Amino acid sequence: MSVVQLADHVGLxxxxxxxxxQRLEESGLISGYGASIDRKTAGYGITAxxxxxxxxxxTEEIQKFQNQVALFEEVVTGSLMTGAQDFLLExxxxxxxxxxxxxxxxxxxxxxxxxVRSRFALRKFIDRARLP
Numbered sequence: 001m002s003v004v005q006l007a008d009h010v011g012l013x014x015x016x017x018x019x020x021x022q023r024l025e026e027s028g029l030i031s032g033y034g035a036s037i038d039r040k041t042a043g044y045g046i047t048a049x050x051x052x053x054x055x056x057x058x059t060e061e062i063q064k065f066q067n068q069v070a071l072f073e074e075v076v077t078g079s080l081m082t083g084a085q086d087f088l089l090e091x092x093x094x095x096x097x098x099x100x101x102x103x104x105x106x107x108x109x110x111x112x113x114x115x116v117r118s119r120f121a122l123r124k125f126i127d128r129a130r131l132p
Contacts, residue, residue, distance in 0.1 A: 036129070044092040046120065048099055050107070051085035053115040061112050062086070068110045074102045085117075 001009070007017035024030045039047065054061055062080065069075055069089065077090040089107075093099045099118075107116060 050089040052087040
């Protein structure tokens with residue numbers, strides 16, 4: 001959306017709207033802009049949520065795991081968690097065979113992994129790019 005369209009939408013003139021937008025960008029509240037990619041259309045129709053438990057949860061082991069998993073292109077999001085699981089990974093792949101290869105050839109070879117549990121998304125029904 002252009003600044004003129006945004007200004008009209010929020011009821012401001014373009015100049016103050018542009019200044020406010022620049023302040024939001026400079027403050028870091030707006031951290032970037034990008035296109036939304038439809039995974040299924042792009043050929044990545046399988047989404048799995050993989051919970052991982054490590055053998056040890058000390059700072060060094062957590063950092064090692066994060067560094068290694070950050071190299072795996074299949075992992076689209078990764079979160080350090082509380083509770084029984086240490087990490088939750090969102091994994092996007094083309095097929096179940098590709099997911100199996102990811103598990104066996106990559107994730108299960110990461111040192112310190114104790115337990116891996118996978119769940120597959122059937123369909124997404126909420127996908128918000130906004131804050132509540």
